[in-house]
Amino acid sequence: MAKVVVLGAGVSGHTAALVAKRKLGKQHEVVIISPNSNYQWVPSNIWVGVGLMKPDQVKFKLAPVYKKQGIVYKQALALSIHPEGNKNNEKGFVTIKYVAGENEGKEETVDFDFLINATGPKLNFAATEGLGPDKFTNSVCTYDHAAHAWENLQKSLEKMEKGEKQTFLIGTGHPLATCQGAAFEYALNISFEVNKRKLNHLADIWWISNEYELGDFGMGGAYIKRNGYITPTKIFTESILKEYGIRWIKRAGVKKIDAGKAYYETLDGTEHEKEFDFAMLIPGFAGAGMKAFDKNDDDITDKVFAANGMMKVDADYTPKPYEEWKASDWPKIYQNPVYDNMYASGIAFAPPHTMSKPMESPNGTKIFPTPPRTGMPSGVIGRVVAANVAHRIKTGKEDHPHEASMAKMGAACIVSAGYGLIKGQAAVMTVNPIVQDWEKYPKWGRNIKDTVGVVGSAGHWMKLFMHYMFLYKAKAKALWWIIPE
Numbered sequence: 020m021a022k023v024v025v026l027g028a029g030v031s032g033h034t035a036a037l038v039a040k041r042k043l044g045k046q047h048e049v050v051i052i053s054p055n056s057n058y059q060w061v062p063s064n065i066w067v068g069v070g071l072m073k074p075d076q077v078k079f080k081l082a083p084v085y086k087k088q089g090i091v092y093k094q095a096l097a098l099s100i101h102p103e104g105n106k107n108n109e110k111g112f113v114t115i116k117y118v119a120g121e122n123e124g125k126e127e128t129v130d131f132d133f134l135i136n137a138t139g140p141k142l143n144f145a146a147t148e149g150l151g152p153d154k155f156t157n158s159v160c161t162y163d164h165a166a167h168a169w170e171n172l173q174k175s176l177e178k179m180e181k182g183e184k185q186t187f188l189i190g191t192g193h194p195l196a197t198c199q200g201a202a203f204e205y206a207l208n209i210s211f212e213v214n215k216r217k218l219n220h221l222a223d224i225w226w227i228s229n230e231y232e233l234g235d236f237g238m239g240g241a242y243i244k245r246n247g248y249i250t251p252t253k254i255f256t257e258s259i260l261k262e263y264g265i266r267w268i269k270r271a272g273v274k275k276i277d278a279g280k281a282y283y284e285t286l287d288g289t290e291h292e293k294e295f296d297f298a299m300l301i302p303g304f305a306g307a308g309m310k311a312f313d314k315n316d317d318d319i320t321d322k323v324f325a326a327n328g329m330m331k332v333d334a335d336y337t338p339k340p341y342e343e344w345k346a347s348d349w350p351k352i353y354q355n356p357v358y359d360n361m362y363a364s365g366i367a368f369a370p371p372h373t374m375s376k377p378m379e380s381p382n383g384t385k386i387f388p389t390p391p392r393t394g395m396p397s398g399v400i401g402r403v404v405a406a407n408v409a410h411r412i413k414t415g416k417e418d419h420p421h422e423a424s425m426a427k428m429g430a431a432c433i434v435s436a437g438y439g440l441i442k443g444q445a446a447v448m449t450v451n452p453i454v455q456d457w458e459k460y461p462k463w464g465r466n467i468k469d470t471v472g473v474v475g476s477a478g479h480w481m482k483l484f485m486h487y488m489f490l491y492k493a494k495a496k497a498l499w500w501i502i503p504e
């Protein structure tokens with residue numbers, strides 16, 4: 020019997036655990052270790068952040084799902100990885116610490132034959148002084164954060180109802196933050212809610228971003244086919260912001276926050292301040308911060324993880340200038356190069372480099388988006404990694420029949436821009452591939468035939484449909500596996 024251990028029950032790890040168990044059946048064991056007792060459908064946190072959904076609508080308890088599927092679930096945090104075992108353990112193992120239940124606080128080891136690290140991003144609020152829901156800004160990265168953001172947003176809306184002006188600052192809270200799409204979506208939803216209440220004249224909404232040009236979204240921007248024309252996402256994004264009455268600050272690296280004030284440097288090296296009444300700024304992302312040790316218990320964290328704490332996989336990490344980046348630098352099977360029974364999926368894998376061009380101010384401040392890994396690739400990678408692990412276990416072979424390079428797969432992104440069956444709007448963007456391939460597509464970097472950008476009600480209905488469909492799938496209800504990521 021083989022044992023597969025999955026770390027993290029988010030979009031990627033949850034998918035990996037369900038797929039691995041379905042493929043391996045009762046003969047093999049699948050264990051999942053994750054600190055939160057709930058699964059959350061993160062994209063819908065945006066709607067929690069504007070009061071249109073309750074946290075209960077975007078989450079559900081994991082334990083009953085795992086019980087039904089025959090997956091062993093430990094509500095714990097993984098602390099360290101020991102791929103070679105040590106003097107007390109022959110097999111590779113992870114150390115974990117229970118965070119709830121009768122074992123709360125207890126540490127134990129869990130051995131594995133195969134490990135899938137899907138611990139997602141650590142929300143690194145500490146990297147920006149004053150950032151985060153415990154300090155001076157809001158977040159929508161978790162359902163708790165989003166519910167808290169809605170409480171604060173209501174206070175601003177109430178003040179506006181009484182005739183007071185309010186300034187909203189939405190965007191990236193670190194010079195290297197990613198996830199621009201989520202923040203952009205939140206800015207549009209705030210504008211929509213303000214408009215719905217006929218309070219526009221009292222709202223000053225600002226988008227602040229580390230992108231060189233708007234519409235970069237951490238993927239180096241894109242060209243999209245729209246109404247028969249090829250349009251850069253810069254124009255697409257700026258026109259949506261204009262339509263929603265949102266002004267913008269670009270090339271901005273937010274470095275510090277005080278009560279009601281953000282301090283930022285722009286790429287030209289100048290320092291600025293922006294006052295706000297309500298701010299939602301996305302933090303920098305890092306890896307989960309696990310350590311790794313060899314059989315002598317010597318620290319090999321640098322061997323297993325990149326400097327940002329994300330796990331090294333089969334990417335080409337050779338440092339090279341932007342002009343020499345290739346689609347083939349990106350990983351295909353997400354296998355650790357040193358320990359072939361370990362994989363990293365979703366945001367937990369270390370990308371070879373960014374997709375956006377690295378930029379630096381004259382003061383040496385790096386200001387540009389790090390690469391996003393949205394829900395769709397995170398889910399697909401989780402499925403592919405689990406399918407390869409199951410293949411290795413069932414056949415005893417070392418090959419990987421399934422691949423999921425972000426330089427080969429397309430993705431769709433639906434940015435909700437207002438809620439309601441009639442008035443709801445969303446911007447839908449598709450790109451293929453996610454990572455530009457300038458060798459294959461020398462003109463546009465991507466296949467322009469598959470690259471679309473539209474705004475309308477249909478997008479909103481799709482986003483709402485996806486909310487229910489992906490929660491249904493994550494609950495592993497009947498025929499869940501036929502629903503694509």
Ligand SMILES: Cc1cc2nc3c(=O)[nH]c(=O)nc-3n(C[C@H](O)[C@H](O)[C@H](O)COP(=O)(O)OP(=O)(O)OC[C@H]3O[C@@H](n4cnc5c(N)ncnc54)[C@H](O)[C@@H]3O)c2cc1C
Nearest residue numbers: 027028029030031061062097138139201365366392393394
């Ligand atoms: C507000 C917001 C809106 C978004 N909207 C969209 C959207 O509309 N479309 C889209 O495609 N993508 C969207 N995304 C991105 C999407 O949520 C991510 O791509 C996706 O969640 C990444 O999946 P993941 O499994 O890698 O990480 P996560 O989903 O973050 O899961 C990581 C899991 O690991 C667990 N974990 C952390 N540390 C440890 C540890 N040490 N040990 C064990 N477990 C650990 C966490 O508790 C969590 O369960 C959005 C993101 C945000 C923040």
